[in-house]
Amino acid sequence: MRNRTGLIMSIAGATLIVGCGSDSGSSPVTTSGTPYPPGYSSSAAPPAVQRNAVPEDLVTGLDAPWSIVFADGTPLISERDSGDILEVTGNSTRVVGAVGDVAPAGEGGLLGLGVQNRDLYVYFTAADGDNRVVRYPLTGSAGTLGLGAPEEVIAGIPGGRTHNGGRIAFGPDGMLYISTGDAQNRPSAQDLGSLSGKILRINPDGSVPADNPFPGSPVWSLGHRNVQGLAWAADGTMFSSEYGQDTWDELNVITRGGNYGWPQVEGMNGDVSGDNVFVDPVQQWSPDDASPSGMTIAGDTIYIANLKGERLRAVPVSDPAGGDDLYAGEFGRLRDVAVAPDGSLWFLTNNTDGRGDPKDGDDRIKRVELG
Numbered sequence: 563m564r565n566r567t568g569l570i571m572s573i574a575g576a577t578l579i580v581g582c583g584s585d586s587g588s589s590p591v592t593t594s595g596t597p598y599p600p601g602y603s604s605s606a607a608p609p610a611v612q613r614n615a616v617p618e619d620l621v622t623g624l625d626a627p628w629s630i631v632f633a634d635g636t637p638l639i640s641e642r643d644s645g646d647i648l649e650v651t652g653n654s655t656r657v658v659g660a661v662g663d664v665a666p667a668g669e670g671g672l673l674g675l676g677v678q679n680r681d682l683y684v685y686f687t688a689a690d691g692d693n694r695v696v697r698y699p700l701t702g703s704a705g706t707l708g709l710g711a712p713e714e715v716i717a718g719i720p721g722g723r724t725h726n727g728g729r730i731a732f733g734p735d736g737m738l739y740i741s742t743g744d745a746q747n748r749p750s751a752q753d754l755g756s757l758s759g760k761i762l763r764i765n766p767d768g769s770v771p772a773d774n775p776f777p778g779s780p781v782w783s784l785g786h787r788n789v790q791g792l793a794w795a796a797d798g799t800m801f802s803s804e805y806g807q808d809t810w811d812e813l814n815v816i817t818r819g820g821n822y823g824w825p826q827v828e829g830m831n832g833d834v835s836g837d838n839v840f841v842d843p844v845q846q847w848s849p850d851d852a853s854p855s856g857m858t859i860a861g862d863t864i865y866i867a868n869l870k871g872e873r874l875r876a877v878p879v880s881d882p883a884g885g886d887d888l889y890a891g892e893f894g895r896l897r898d899v900a901v902a903p904d905g906s907l908w909f910l911t912n913n914t915d916g917r918g919d920p921k922d923g924d925d926r927i928k929r930v931e932l933g
Contacts, residue, residue: 610863610932611888611907612878617930620908621650624921626915629675629856630908633682636704640684642671642915649707650927659709665689666819670721673728676738678766683715683738685728693719693726695740715768716780720745720758725788729856734794737763737771739782741789748825751785759824760784761816775819785822785840791857791866795879796809803854803866811852813882823879844882856898859931860907867896867909872897874909893928894918906931
């Protein structure tokens with residue numbers, strides 16, 4: 563399935579280079595990170611979701627949908643278990659193409675999507691058990707989109723039945739950011755010789771940017787259990803949502819080279835040594851109220867889809883320790899959320915993923931106006 567002539571970044575290369583700068587063990591790595599400098603401007607901030615706004619069903623009958631992106635204004639959806647990329651046309655969908663070599667099991671399968679120009683990037687669990695990112699050129703136009711020949715961008719991301727990460731997004735700097743889980747191997751999150759439990763940053767062709775914090779390594783931040791959401795505010799500040807274990811889920815501000823403490827700490831317990839070794843989250847929640855997944859930012863509001871918490875959480879960028887809950891318990895598990903080109907907010911239910919309680923018509927794309 564994969565085009566071996568494509569540009570490839572493998573774990574073997576990463577380990578060889580990164581290992582020179584670490585002992586590849588599980589001891590904490592001390593770093594001094596700063597947020598990525600502001601690199602872009604945004605249009606006027608859209609209004610927030612009003613509490614009395616009623617979301618409408620845009621599409622129904624989806625099978626474990628995972629990610630929403632917009633390619634030149636055309637919405638594309640990934641389905642975790644079928645491996646299909648769907649194009650939304652009005653209130654229906656059509657299959658753009660199937661991603662080859664997808665091996666769904668547990669939380670693995672076809673996960674995150676990212677778009678740059680006419681290229682669609684997909685993160686998936688392959689038959690060999692590892693996760694990877696592959697790039698497909700998009701062919702055709704709205705209503706007739708297809709997938710061209712794939713090129714492997716990065717491989718060797720350890721996979722597991724759970725904790726596969728899987729969110730990918732292009733930052734305001736034009737780089738591709740990739741969240742990886744610890745794949746149930748906790749010490750790997752602190753191991754710079756492993757791609758597990760990290761946020762990675764690479765060029766669109768898979769090569770490592772020269773200004774990454776660890777020379778020759780795609781690692782941007784470490785000490786993560788299972789990051790599920792990535793988003794940037796208008797000033798360039800990067801946020802992530804992360805599954806904890808049994809105590810705290812997290813909203814983090816991601817810093818260059820930052821160490822977020824897993825598995826040594828969970829939640830706001832980072833400064834255990836007095837040396838500021840770990841970066842604390844800006845907000846934490848009980849997993850029963852959260853299990854945060856995909857996220858987006860509209861104006862001054864961070865919107866976070868929550869799975870176990872079955873709600874859309876709205877958090878002010880200017881006060882990320884605060885927030886408000888929307889639609890708690892109304893639609894079941896929520897997997898992803900995105901701002902559509904028309905300024906409305908779209909979010910995916912995820913009740914057919916094996917952990918939900920699906921109702922007739924699940925899963926759905928819900929749409930609500932911002933205003």
